[in-house]
Amino acid sequence: MKRELPPLSRRSKASPWRKLGLRALLALGLLVSAFLLLWIDRDGLRDNIDGAVSFADTLYFTMITVTTVGYGDIVPVTEKARLIDAFLLTPIRLFIWLIFLGTAFELLFKRVWERMRMARIQEGLEGHVVVAGFGKNGSTTAAHLLGSGLAAEKLVVIDCDEVACVAARELGAAVIQGDASRDELLEAVRIRAAQRMIISAGRDDTSILIALSARKLAPALHIAITIRNEDNEDIAGAAGASLVVNPVTVTAALLAEGMAPA
Known part of the structure; x- marks a missing residue:
């Protein structure tokens, strides 16, 4: 059934x-x-x-x-x-x-x-982008994607918070409120047919668990994940993330580059 x-x-x-x-x-x-x-x-x-x-x-x-x-x-x-x-x-x-x-x-x-x-x-979702976690990083990334030409119909957001879901709907995204680490929700957004997934759950352990669940269902999916603790970057990669971004490390690198002598 x-x-x-x-x-x-x-x-x-x-x-x-x-x-x-x-x-x-x-x-x-x-x-x-x-x-x-x-x-x-x-x-x-x-x-x-x-x-x-x-x-x-x-x-x-x-x-x-x-x-x-x-x-x-x-x-x-x-x-x-x-x-x-x-x-x-x-x-x-x-x-x-x-x-x-x-x-x-x-x-x-x-x-x-x-x-x-x-x-x-x-049922017809295909080639879409799934954003798991619509906090500051997730919402900024989604807005950037839409500004870069991604159609709102191709954006799907998963978040547990009602306020975040409302904000995602305001952008025109399709939204599911719930835990993105659950197989049921990942299947609901047709994760196997997605083009890529962006994970920014706010907690490293939650983000890594979401990456594990997504990789299990979609072995070929491109998964980008934000990690706050540098010690968890290798764990996120082992969990199946294709790209691991640490905002603190990236910011530090940009600041250091900007202060380098010409």
């Missing part, structure tokens, strides 16, 4: 709560407009219960008219009131229902569709 992979995610173009709020304000505005139309022409309405149309009756009739076809207890009796209902209230009713249906689609059906779309993207 095929194992279900952890889902990828990408940045949403707009906040769903912001869009929901805008739709609620639009629906409220349409309801207020419908109420004002009926209140101004309330003399064209007739209450079959007591004959008088009050503020509460108008508000009730507005909600009933907008949400249903009415119960017949309050009805338009003049030609003007019926024209208002036909040409003004009916479009408002339709717009409100479209807002409701659109919101349901946005909150329910679109999420399902997005999951299906990301699953297809996940």
Whole structure:
């Protein structure tokens, strides 16, 4: 039986709560407009219960008219009131229902569709770059890759931290939140089909463990890893890293080169 992979995610173009709020304000505005139309022409309405149309009756009739076809207890009796209902209230009713249906689609059906779309993207990943760890080094490297011409669709980020995952989505990368040393997550990002992997987990032991897991699954993968402790550089190489970078050593070498006499 095929194992279900952890889902990828990408940045949403707009906040769903912001869009929901805008739709609620639009629906409220349409309801207020419908109420004002009926209140101004309330003399064209007739209450079959007591004959008088009050503020509460108008508000009730507005909600009933907008949400249903009415119960017949309050009805338009003049030609003007019926024209208002036909040409003004009916479009408002339709717009409100479209807002409701659109919101349901946005909150329910679109999420399902997005999951299906990301699953297809996940299955089709090939020749991509996997960044494990989206801290300072990982995020800077990812931004440099994108600035150098790497398409955002070819960038996949794994990180345990929600804030880091949000930052990666903002760059347009596909993101999985979790432990990059787990085979399940590495398989989810199709590590065997990746072009290269960049590991910067923040801790040498974690980065080395990720390199071991990745090398086990993808023997030919080019793996670059950042190591903080010089003593762990040989261990990282033995763990399968193709390139070991120690930021402290690199910085020291650049500084020394810059101070060398001409």
